[in-house]
Amino acid sequence: MKLHASLIAAACALALSACGGGSDEQASTPASATTPAADPAAAPATGTGAQQTPAADPAPMDGGAATPADGADAAAAGAGPDTAAAGTAAAGDASGEATVTGCSVDVSGNDMMRYDVSSITIPSSCSEFTINLTHVGRLPEAAMGHNVVVTSEADMAAVAADGISAGAEAGYVKPNDDRVIAATDMIGGGESTSVTFEVSKMEAGGTYRFFCSFPGHAALMNGTIRIG
Numbered sequence: 001m002k003l004h005a006s007l008i009a010a011a012c013a014l015a016l017s018a019c020g021g022g023s024d025e026q027a028s029t030p031a032s033a034t035t036p037a038a039d040p041a042a043a044p045a046t047g048t049g050a051q052q053t054p055a056a057d058p059a060p061m062d063g064g065a066a067t068p069a070d071g072a073d074a075a076a077a078g079a080g081p082d083t084a085a086a087g088t089a090a091a092g093d094a095s096g097e098a099t100v101t102g103c104s105v106d107v108s109g110n111d112m113m114r115y116d117v118s119s120i121t122i123p124s125s126c127s128e129f130t131i132n133l134t135h136v137g138r139l140p141e142a143a144m145g146h147n148v149v150v151t152s153e154a155d156m157a158a159v160a161a162d163g164i165s166a167g168a169e170a171g172y173v174k175p176n177d178d179r180v181i182a183a184t185d186m187i188g189g190g191e192s193t194s195v196t197f198e199v200s201k202m203e204a205g206g207t208y209r210f211f212c213s214f215p216g217h218a219a220l221m222n223g224t225i226r227i228g
C-alpha cells in the first residue's frame, strides 16, 4: 500500500500540473462557481492572481520574506512601541551617564577593570572641564592601573596601542601625543587623580571616547564623552 502511495505521489510529482493542480482546481472551481454565476470571469482571474502571487513570491526570496515580515511587524505594531519604549528606558538607566556637576565629573575605576560610568556629557557652557578619577579598588597600579584618556573615537585604538608601547613609566600614554585631548596620571587602588582640559579641543557634535590606557583595559574601560 505504501509502495502504491509512493508511486502515486511520485507520479504526481512528475506531473504536478495534471495531478495536484488539476484536481484542486477542479475541486474548488465548482464550489465557487456554484455561488456566483457572473463571477466565473472574475473567479478565474482571482484564482490566477492567487496562483501568480505565490509563484512570484518564491522567485524574489527577499520580497517573499519581506511580506510576512511586514505582516509580523504590522501584527506586532502594538507591542513594538512598548518594547522600544521599555528598551529605551532600560538603556537610559543602564547607560551609565555620569552626573556632571558644574564643569567637572567624578569617575571611579575598580578592581574588576570597570569604570562606574560609560557616558559623559560636557555642558556646552564649560570652557574647561575636569575629570576626577578615583580608583576604588585595592590592587596596585602595576596590576590594575587606571587612568582616563580622552581622544576622538577614531584615535582611540591607535592612542591606546602607542600608550602600551610607551610603557608603564609613561603612564601608558605616549608623551606629547597631539591626539590626546586629556589624560590623567595612572593610579592604583585607593588613589585619586584629576585632569582639567580645554573643552575647545573638542568639537560639538564630535564623537569622543574616554578610556583606560593600561594594557588590556581599553576594551572594557571606555565610554563616550561629548559636548552636550
Ligand code: CO
Binding pocket: 109, 113, 144, 145, 146, 147, 212, 213, 214, 217, 221
Ligand atoms: Co585600567
